Amino acid sequence: MRMWNYRKSGNDRGVSSIAVFVLYSLQRILIKMNLSLIQPLRSPALQRLLLLALILLGFGRVTWQLGAQNFWWDESLSLQRAEQPLWPLLRGELVLTDGFSDLPTIDQHPFFSFLLQGVLIRLAGEDEYVVRFPAAAAATLLAPALWALARRLTKQGALPEGAPGWAALLAAINPFYLWYGQEGRPYALWVLLAALSTYWLLRSLAHKPSRWWDWAGYAVTLFAFLCTHYLAVFLLPLHGLVIFHRLAERNLRRALMGAGAIALVGGAAALVAMWQLLRPGAGDNLARITPQVLLPDLLNAFSMGLSVDINDVWWLDLYFGGLALVAVAWGLRSWSSIRRGGWVAPFFVIIPVVVLLLINAFRPAYMNARHMALISGGFLLLVAAGLAVIGQRRGWLAGLAALPLVIGAGYSTVNYFTLPQYGKDDYAGLGQYIHKHLLPGDVLLLNPPSSWRIYRYYLPLDAVDQAIERGVHVGYYGVPLLNRSWDETFAQLENSRRGFRRIWHANAGTHPYFDLEKQLNRWLDENTIQFKRERFFSPNSIVALDLYLPGPPIHEGPPDELPIEHRVDARFGDQIQLAGYDVGEPLGPGFALPVTLYWQVSAKPEYRYKYILRLMEAQAGGEWRELGLTEREPFDGVAPTIYWDPGKTIIETSEIPPTVASLGGGRYQLTLQMYDVETLEKLPAQMPNGDGALLDDETVALPIGTP
Numbered sequence: 135m136r137m138w139n140y141r142k143s144g145n146d147r148g149v150s151s152i153a154v155f156v157l158y159s160l161q162r163i164l165i166k167m168n169l170s171l172i173q174p175l176r177s178p179a180l181q182r183l184l185l186l187a188l189i190l191l192g193f194g195r196v197t198w199q200l201g202a203q204n205f206w207w208d209e210s211l212s213l214q215r216a217e218q219p220l221w222p223l224l225r226g227e228l229v230l231t232d233g234f235s236d237l238p239t240i241d242q243h244p245f246f247s248f249l250l251q252g253v254l255i256r257l258a259g260e261d262e263y264v265v266r267f268p269a270a271a272a273a274t275l276l277a278p279a280l281w282a283l284a285r286r287l288t289k290q291g292a293l294p295e296g297a298p299g300w301a302a303l304l305a306a307i308n309p310f311y312l313w314y315g316q317e318g319r320p321y322a323l324w325v326l327l328a329a330l331s332t333y334w335l336l337r338s339l340a341h342k343p344s345r346w347w348d349w350a351g352y353a354v355t356l357f358a359f360l361c362t363h364y365l366a367v368f369l370l371p372l373h374g375l376v377i378f379h380r381l382a383e384r385n386l387r388r389a390l391m392g393a394g395a396i397a398l399v400g401g402a403a404a405l406v407a408m409w410q411l412l413r414p415g416a417g418d419n420l421a422r423i424t425p426q427v428l429l430p431d432l433l434n435a436f437s438m439g440l441s442v443d444i445n446d447v448w449w450l451d452l453y454f455g456g457l458a459l460v461a462v463a464w465g466l467r468s469w470s471s472i473r474r475g476g477w478v479a480p481f482f483v484i485i486p487v488v489v490l491l492l493i494n495a496f497r498p499a500y501m502n503a504r505h506m507a508l509i510s511g512g513f514l515l516l517v518a519a520g521l522a523v524i525g526q527r528r529g530w531l532a533g534l535a536a537l538p539l540v541i542g543a544g545y546s547t548v549n550y551f552t553l554p555q556y557g558k559d560d561y562a563g564l565g566q567y568i569h570k571h572l573l574p575g576d577v578l579l580l581n582p583p584s585s586w587r588i589y590r591y592y593l594p595l596d597a598v599d600q601a602i603e604r605g606v607h608v609g610y611y612g613v614p615l616l617n618r619s620w621d622e623t624f625a626q627l628e629n630s631r632r633g634f635r636r637i638w639h640a641n642a643g644t645h646p647y648f649d650l651e652k653q654l655n656r657w658l659d660e661n662t663i664q665f666k667r668e669r670f671f672s673p674n675s676i677v678a679l680d681l682y683l684p685g686p687p688i689h690e691g692p693p694d695e696l697p698i699e700h701r702v703d704a705r706f707g708d709q710i711q712l713a714g715y716d717v718g719e720p721l722g723p724g725f726a727l728p729v730t731l732y733w734q735v736s737a738k739p740e741y742r743y744k745y746i747l748r749l750m751e752a753q754a755g756g757e758w759r760e761l762g763l764t765e766r767e768p769f770d771g772v773a774p775t776i777y778w779d780p781g782k783t784i785i786e787t788s789e790i791p792p793t794v795a796s797l798g799g800g801r802y803q804l805t806l807q808m809y810d811v812e813t814l815e816k817l818p819a820q821m822p823n824g825d826g827a828l829l830d831d832e833t834v835a836l837p838i839g840t841p
Contacts, residue, residue: 140715182419185281192306193274196315199551200270201263203558205240206674207644209318210588213265214253215241221517223248226410232583232612242410242809246361247320260591265318272323273315276305277510279326283333290340293519294526304539309439309546310503311511320362321507327359328369329511332482334580334618338713339380356399356671359368364407368486369508376478384452423500425491433489435503437517438542441550450542453495457520457535458483458513464523479519482512521643560671561592564640564679567668569594574606574718575635578625582648583612589640594724601721608721609634614648624657631662631684643676658682665772671706689771689783694784702826704834706808707817709739710775715804717838719797726789727797729804733768733784741776742811749790752801761802762793767811797838804836805829 205213215223228240250268258264281302287293305311314321334352338344356373358364374396381389382386437454444451472633482662486509491498491735500506508521517539525532572578578598579608590596609630614623628636658680666681689696698714705711711734718728727749744767745765750758767774767777768786777786809816821828827835 139243146705147768160799164304165811181299184299185278186303187437187819188277188306189274192277192311195307195328195547196270196273196312196424197267199259200316202544203262203316204561205262205265205318205588205591206558207585207642209265210585210591211241212318212320213255213260213586213591215243215245216255216265217260218248220253224253224301230584230616231586232614233586234611234615234617235617237583237616240410242364243320244259244361244364244406246358247323250323251318262318264403266316269318269320270315272326273311275312275324276308276326276329277302278510279329279333280305280514283329283336283511284518286333286336286340287475287478287515290336290475291730292469292478293461293515294521294522296532297515297519298523299510300532300536301515303536304514304518305334305511307540307543307547308433308436308514308584309441309550310507311542312547312550313440314504316505319504322505324363324366325358325507325511327355327362328366328508331355331359332369332373332376335376336478339377347629360399363505363508364403364410365486365490365505366508367407368489369482370396371489372478372481372552373483375399376475379475379530386533391816420498420501421735421802423491423494423496427769428487428491428500432503432506432509432513436513439546439557440503441546441551441553447542450538451493454517456590457524457539458516458836459520460523461516461519464519477659479512479515483509483516499690555673555675557671559642559644559673559675559677561588561642561677563670564677565592565594567670568638568640568723569597570726571789572598572608572638572721573636573726573787573789574601574608574721575728575787576638577630577634577636578610578638578640579630579654580610580612581614581639581641581654582614582645584648585642587614588642593640594722597722598723606719606721607634613639613654620653625656627654628661634684637662637682637684639680639682641676641680643672644674650750666770687769687785687787689785690781691783691812693734696732696785698732699838700837702834703821703823704806704826705820706743707824708770709735709737710743710808710817711736712806712834715836717797720792724792726792727762729764729788729790731768731786731788733778733786734782735780737780742771742774742776743808743817744811746805746807746809747788747790748805749793750803750805752803756801762790764788764790801840804838806834806836807832 136659190559211228213224216227218227224245227244228239228241228246230237230239247268251265251726254267255264258318281298284298284301288295290295309323311322314325329354332354333589334348335810338348338352341348359369366675372394377392377396378389381392430448431442434442434447434451437451438444438447462480464471465478465480466472467476486506490499521532524535570621572594578593580586580593592746595610598608598610613627614620615626637658639654660686662682663686664680664682666679668679670677670679693701693713696714699716701714712731713734714732716728716730718730720727729747731747744765747764749761751761753759766788768784773784807816816832819828819830819832819834821834826837829835
């Protein structure tokens with residue numbers, strides 16, 4: 135169950151106060167004008183206009199900032215499914231890779247939503263907005279779908295007058311549909327198809343004689359429903375009961391045949407679901423659930439959504455539930471109301487829950503509310519019917535009763551868009567950091583390999599591939615290795631330790647099942663030296679980047695024994711000396727310029743120092759233009775100057791931020807300054823001999839390129 139804890143900010147309270155004031159004023163206007171939102175509007179044109187307004191409200195709400203956040207891991211699986219050729223997509227093939235070998239797997243979801251995404255990304259591209267648009271469209275269409283379903287039930291007396299309008303409003307503002315309408319996964323579409331298939335079934339049974347196009351509509355939506363999520367079979371007992379109830383009044387034999395046909399369809403779908411979900415490893419992320427945990431979780435999710443703390447809003451969840459119980463009591467108030475179908479909306483909710491709990495008695499069957507999203511439409515029908523019952527005598531009472539629901543939806547919506555804990559992982563930030571700091575001689579470990587697609591989406595791996603093709607010594611692969619033993623993984627890590635200058639370890643903790651005992655981190659800690667850890671925002675997992683060195687960056691002898699490209703004698707103060715530097719080529723456009731600095735000290739420094747390293751380009755007239763700058767403590771403070779010992783050469787791999795694709799066709803130089811970390815006082819510079827020149831009392835110039 136997804137629980138959230140947070141502290142409300144002052145800005146959050148201010149927004150809520152404004153919302154309360156506006157809605158209170160609206161309620162007072164409704165009371166004075168004695169308007170009823172739940173009574174049937176006399177003008178069909180006005181009904182359609184109000185429905186259109188709710189559709190536009192829902193669409194604007196769910197598409198606002200639709201592409202603003204990064205994908206999270208599940209969405210990358212949707213993209214991977216959608217990119218597949220048709221037959222692998224239909225089969226649910228997902229191929230995991232570590233860069234050396236592949237591991238074929240079968241997804242736990244059927245194909246329909248991914249088929250829609252596959253068509254769309256081939257037409258419009260693969261950005262976040264496009265991949266999420268089918269879910270956003272489904273969330274938008276829930277308002278007219280629930281309106282149509284409620285209207286059908288109202289016509290047969292199963293719901294009170296006014297329920298369709300309230301159902302459309304609740305669907306348009308529901309925070310649960312906002313959450314999954316902005317996620318490129320099947321759940322919003324699944325909710326929509328649950329409502330549409332039930333609507334087409336009721337419509338098909340309402341006409342005498344039945345019309346073939348109604349049954350065709352039911353067949354198509356039912357097929358799509360069953361092909362969107364395997365747990366769609368949980369709703370088929372309701373469909374069977376509806377068919378039996380409506381046909382038994384005319385012909386018992388036909389009623390039994392109709393219910394039997396649904397049972398056969400459900401049985402076949404259940405066999406497919408069992409075949410998929412009972413495979414080795416499938417369902418490992420499911421847990422056993424008790425009614426005491428399940429019911430509050432579902433009630434909170436379908437009322438206030440996932441962008442609230444259930445401990446703060448439980449009373450409002452109970453209010454939603456109370457309105458639903460009012461509708462249940464109204465629908466079951468008499469035998470005649472039951473015969474008219476007053477049980478349909480309650481059973482829409484109850485039957486799938488009962489089926490889930492029965493399965494749960496034998497094996498773990500629950501993850502969180504999204505896997506029971508199919509009942510959310512039925513729940514909103516009940517809440518809408520509860521408001522309609524309240525408004526049967528006085529319309530303004532229904533408006534007053536709806537006010538807490540609207541305020542609660544607004545509060546949850548504000549949380550969703552403003553509070554960071556309801557955001558998604560910052561893989562783009564990880565990719566930008568790697569783009570700025572990855573250098574030739576580096577190897578990048580991608581952990582876990584199941585996140586390979588999301589890494590490829592946000593990290594500059596295509597550019598790294600191009601660098602490898604040009605012969606640049608750089609690499610990346612997934613860890614731990616797939617289809618390999620840990621000994622083979624450790625052997626590959628040892629090869630990387632010996633063959634590369636630096637090891638970057640990108641770790642996304644969304645899917646940690648490959649290394650539950652943290653063996654990879656333990657090997658790195660025991661065999662390398664960790665020099666840096668960067669964290670990137672992640673509300674649900676860990677997105678981190680660690681830098682390891684194969685060994686201490688120290689040469690025990692003099693710098694003359696090292697293959698230094700540019701040897702200098704640049705001195706800062708009376709203790710620190712730059713003995714040389716190397717300048718390499720960036721991996722490609724947008725990557726940093728690699729610079730290796732060879733430091734020495736004449737005596738152990740007592741203070742910590744930083745340096746300012748600039749890349750300059752010669753201009754016409756003898757002027758120099760700055761292209762990039764790095765200002766840092768050596769080794770980013772992990773090995774500061776106070777730890778340096780005389781008689782040793784400290785080798786620091788540094789870089790200039792992304793500036794140019796390569797150096798060539800011009801004249802360039804580096805400039806270097808050093809200053810005290812505490813006092814910010816710059817050290818006096820000297821250049822007794824070697825390459826370079828003294829620009830002023832504090833700055834040395836280090837030439838690179840050709841004059």
